[in-house]
Amino acid sequence: MRVLLTGFEPFGGSAVNPSWQAVRLAEAAPPEGVSLTTALLPVLFHDAIARLRAAVEESGADVVICVGQAGGRAGMTVERVAVNLDDARIPDNKGVQPVDEPVVAGGPAAYFSTLPVKACVAAVRDAGLPASVSHTAGTYLCNHVFYGLMHHLESGRPGRRGGFVHVPYLPEQVPDGDKPSMPARSVAEALTAIVSAAVTTTEDLKETGGALH
Amino acid sequence: MRVLLTGFEPFGGSAVNPSWQAVRLAEAAPPEGVSLTTALLPVLFHDAIARLRAAVEESGADVVICVGQAGGRAGMTVERVAVNLDDARIPDNKGVQPVDEPVVAGGPAAYFSTLPVKACVAAVRDAGLPASVSHTAGTYLCNHVFYGLMHHLESGRPGRRGGFVHVPYLPEQVPDGDKPSMPARSVAEALTAIVSAAVTTTEDLKETGGALH
Amino acid sequence: MRVLLTGFEPFGGSAVNPSWQAVRLAEAAPPEGVSLTTALLPVLFHDAIARLRAAVEESGADVVICVGQAGGRAGMTVERVAVNLDDARIPDNKGVQPVDEPVVAGGPAAYFSTLPVKACVAAVRDAGLPASVSHTAGTYLCNHVFYGLMHHLESGRPGRRGGFVHVPYLPEQVPDGDKPSMPARSVAEALTAIVSAAVTTTEDLKETGGALH
Amino acid sequence: MRVLLTGFEPFGGSAVNPSWQAVRLAEAAPPEGVSLTTALLPVLFHDAIARLRAAVEESGADVVICVGQAGGRAGMTVERVAVNLDDARIPDNKGVQPVDEPVVAGGPAAYFSTLPVKACVAAVRDAGLPASVSHTAGTYLCNHVFYGLMHHLESGRPGRRGGFVHVPYLPEQVPDGDKPSMPARSVAEALTAIVSAAVTTTEDLKETGGALH
Numbered sequence: 001m002r003v004l005l006t007g008f009e010p011f012g013g014s015a016v017n018p019s020w021q022a023v024r025l026a027e028a029a030p031p032e033g034v035s036l037t038t039a040l041l042p043v044l045f046h047d048a049i050a051r052l053r054a055a056v057e058e059s060g061a062d063v064v065i066c067v068g069q070a071g072g073r074a075g076m077t078v079e080r081v082a083v084n085l086d087d088a089r090i091p092d093n094k095g096v097q098p099v100d101e102p103v104v105a106g107g108p109a110a111y112f113s114t115l116p117v118k119a120c121v122a123a124v125r126d127a128g129l130p131a132s133v134s135h136t137a138g139t140y141l142c143n144h145v146f147y148g149l150m151h152h153l154e155s156g157r158p159g160r161r162g163g164f165v166h167v168p169y170l171p172e173q174v175p176d177g178d179k180p181s182m183p184a185r186s187v188a189e190a191l192t193a194i195v196s197a198a199v200t201t202t203e204d205l206k207e208t209g210g211a212l213h
Numbered sequence: 214m215r216v217l218l219t220g221f222e223p224f225g226g227s228a229v230n231p232s233w234q235a236v237r238l239a240e241a242a243p244p245e246g247v248s249l250t251t252a253l254l255p256v257l258f259h260d261a262i263a264r265l266r267a268a269v270e271e272s273g274a275d276v277v278i279c280v281g282q283a284g285g286r287a288g289m290t291v292e293r294v295a296v297n298l299d300d301a302r303i304p305d306n307k308g309v310q311p312v313d314e315p316v317v318a319g320g321p322a323a324y325f326s327t328l329p330v331k332a333c334v335a336a337v338r339d340a341g342l343p344a345s346v347s348h349t350a351g352t353y354l355c356n357h358v359f360y361g362l363m364h365h366l367e368s369g370r371p372g373r374r375g376g377f378v379h380v381p382y383l384p385e386q387v388p389d390g391d392k393p394s395m396p397a398r399s400v401a402e403a404l405t406a407i408v409s410a411a412v413t414t415t416e417d418l419k420e421t422g423g424a425l426h
Numbered sequence: 427m428r429v430l431l432t433g434f435e436p437f438g439g440s441a442v443n444p445s446w447q448a449v450r451l452a453e454a455a456p457p458e459g460v461s462l463t464t465a466l467l468p469v470l471f472h473d474a475i476a477r478l479r480a481a482v483e484e485s486g487a488d489v490v491i492c493v494g495q496a497g498g499r500a501g502m503t504v505e506r507v508a509v510n511l512d513d514a515r516i517p518d519n520k521g522v523q524p525v526d527e528p529v530v531a532g533g534p535a536a537y538f539s540t541l542p543v544k545a546c547v548a549a550v551r552d553a554g555l556p557a558s559v560s561h562t563a564g565t566y567l568c569n570h571v572f573y574g575l576m577h578h579l580e581s582g583r584p585g586r587r588g589g590f591v592h593v594p595y596l597p598e599q600v601p602d603g604d605k606p607s608m609p610a611r612s613v614a615e616a617l618t619a620i621v622s623a624a625v626t627t628t629e630d631l632k633e634t635g636g637a638l639h
Numbered sequence: 640m641r642v643l644l645t646g647f648e649p650f651g652g653s654a655v656n657p658s659w660q661a662v663r664l665a666e667a668a669p670p671e672g673v674s675l676t677t678a679l680l681p682v683l684f685h686d687a688i689a690r691l692r693a694a695v696e697e698s699g700a701d702v703v704i705c706v707g708q709a710g711g712r713a714g715m716t717v718e719r720v721a722v723n724l725d726d727a728r729i730p731d732n733k734g735v736q737p738v739d740e741p742v743v744a745g746g747p748a749a750y751f752s753t754l755p756v757k758a759c760v761a762a763v764r765d766a767g768l769p770a771s772v773s774h775t776a777g778t779y780l781c782n783h784v785f786y787g788l789m790h791h792l793e794s795g796r797p798g799r800r801g802g803f804v805h806v807p808y809l810p811e812q813v814p815d816g817d818k819p820s821m822p823a824r825s826v827a828e829a830l831t832a833i834v835s836a837a838v839t840t841t842e843d844l845k846e847t848g849g850a851l852h
Contacts, residue, residue, distance in 0.1 A: 068426070075813070076816065077816070099420065109324055135298075135349040136347075136348040139423040172767045208302050208310070208312050210302045211351040211353070212351050213284070213285075213350060213353070287603045288603015341598045344601075387500070390499065390501015390556030391500065392500060399609055512849075513847055516851070526757075538722075544739075565849040634726055636726030638781075639710070639805055
């Protein structure tokens with residue numbers, strides 16, 4: 001199985017982005033039987049999707065997992081749904097800041113992840129690391145890329161699956177510990193567990209991962 | 214203008230539900246020019262939607278705003294998107310606990326609120342109370358009813374608008390203050406501000422209410 | 427019984443301080459049998475204690491309750507212990523910023539509140555509002571004044587009791603609801619309940635209000 | 640220099656206690672020039688202090704650092720002050736649950752840590768891990784032992800220093816990531832940095848580590 005993992009470049013004044021650090025660490029030790037490719041995405045509206053689509057086609061990946069930073073979350077969060085909405089709280093790395101615009105004009109309101117999200121969460125927990133399902137990827141670059149990915153895969157690429165995973169801050173991003181963090185090595189281990197679950201699970205677990213609100 | 218406000222009965226072991234308390238208080242003092250109707254929804258999958266659809270038709274409401282409790286949130290949150298997913302962390306009031314089932318089989322993945330969500334948030338803040346846009350209503354009864362509402366309104370009821378608003382715990386629900394709360398009277402004031410904004414705003418404000426994740 | 431309630435002026439760039447707003451509201455409706463005096467303290471190291479000592483002597487108060495803002499806490503918190511330490515994260519209103527200095531040179535490491543802290547917490551909860559005991563008043567002006575108060579009362583004023591209460595942000599201080607808040611009127615009701623408990627309780631309740639850490 | 644590090648056994652229904660796991664890992668790789676001894680303390684009021692005093696005497700330690708779990712905190716927290724108060728929210732491992740009793744009858748209200756707390760925090764951050772000063776160790780076993788330690792050291796053991804450090808949950812203790820965590824190996828690295836700072840720092844850094852409340 002061919003798997004494409006993507007991470008983002010830094011943004012919002014940070015010097016690092018944990019998503020790309022962890023993706024690079026995960027690339028160095030792929031699960032057995034998995035051919036792993038990675039791509040670094042820019043924090044630029046639309047350019048990020050163009051880069052992603054090119055990487056999806058170049059890699060011929062069966063499974064695509066995009067990874068991004070969710071500063072403030074304490075565990076890995078496997079995103080369930082991408083919405084057709086850009087509403088940027090801060091500008092992207094070239095100063096573009098869309099407000100209330102669709103990711104894809106005329107596209108459906110949302111796409112669900114086609115990863116086995118419950119199995120992915122279970123795999124991370126089995127590895128001794130915290131994880132849960134998330135029902136919003138926000139309205140910035142992460143959701144933008146997630147929606148762009150699903151729109152691409154659902155438009156004539158049957159059998160190819162994809163989704164999005166959010167990761168916590170790195171410890172060095174929160175020196176006074178006012179927000180949770182996870183070391184890059186732990187994030188990489190969790191990503192490896194997610195990749196394994198994604199390629200081996202044909203039918204997702206039927207157990208709740210829901211949120212009351 | 215005719216407006217329908219709905220609240221929920223208590224659930225999950227609570228003796229009260231702030232949504233219904235606040236809706237009743239708001240009903241007692243409607244904004245000028247607004248004819249306000251209210252309905253109490255059961256915490257029951259599908260029955261809640263049936264009750265809501267009946268109330269929508271009986272009231273002839275131009276604007277429908279469903280209200281529910283989001284325990285742990287500190288301000289009013291105006292929901293932006295309803296997803297076609299039931300994933301119940303706890304059973305409903307008759308013990309039904311759907312996991313990974315659609316709200317409406319064959320329905321679209323999501324509907325966006327047709328309320329002017331940014332104007333609603335601004336109106337609450339102008340009233341001196343905290344508010345923000347939320348991009349997930351969860352996967353329990355609140356999202357279920359929100360999706361059911363939008364599916365109903367979008368299926369042949371042009372010009373009728375609707376959405377969902379989450380409210381914090383009441384102070385008496387969190388006696389030790391380990392979670393945020395808002396008095397019922399403040400919630401009612403905020404709902405009144407939202408109703409006013411909803412009926413008077415024809416084009417939503419173009420200002421960010423986005424989330425990075 | 428004569429009770430002195432004190433609040434603080436605004437600081438740190440805020441236009442308001444909920445402590446003084448609530449103290450003024452509480453002053454307008456004292457519990458029966460209580461003669462209530464109030465004083466506004468400056469956010470200035472040492473000047474605040476001097477002003478407090480003068481108010482204590484002028485008022486002849488039997489019970490002194492100083493009140494301050496604890497932005498981010500969701501309920502009323504009755505402080506249990508004042509420590510002999512100034513360590514200012516931000517400068518005071520005249521730019522003074524002591525780091526690791528004693529409040530009173532040669533004073534003991536700490537004083538415990540002589541209010542019936544458990545009874546005060548119970549009284550607030552009985553009024554339907556959230557409260558708990560806190561075991562740190564920080565190392566800024568609130569702890570400074572609390573320590574200064576206890577040092578004054580414990581130095582030759584037998585039978586006169588005192589303590590400190592922290593209050594949440596006002597709703598208008600957190601427009602987007604990213605932190606908890608409590609309306610000034612609710613805070614005032616809670617303060618009134620605390621005053622009543624403080625003057626009528628001779629022996630504190632024996633029930634846990636402890637913290638694991 | 641001889642250093643004693645202590646950890647606690649599990650409590651409150653947990654199968655593990657991160658403090659002991661991390662202390663054992665730290666013991667395996669002491670800083671150069673440091674002779675490191677460890678002791679496991681029971682979660683029992685008074686017995687824990689007796690065990691600690693024995694370990695202090697047996698080890699002949701110049702520096703004693705007790706370590707405990709603070710579930711919910713996101714970084715290492717170096718405690719600044721121990722208070723003479725037991726107020727147990729839950730029973731200890733033999734069912735004892737003191738409420739509002741002194742740790743040491745007739746002892747002072749509090750003792751300050753004699754570790755260079757600011758230098759310890761700085762050392763952890765230099766190691767790329769999150770840390771801050773804390774001004775409350777709670778009112779359960781951690782504060783109990785911390786107070787017992789300081790009372791012992793301050794009663795006739797000049798030149799011997801001691802303090803307390805709280806550590807986050809382990810990742811496996813929070814499988815759904817609703818609370819922050821830190822891997823045992825990271826905690827051990829942070830403890831090693833603290834030990835190094837404690838033995839090499841003769842005068843603490845003069846920089847703020849204060850809290851507004």
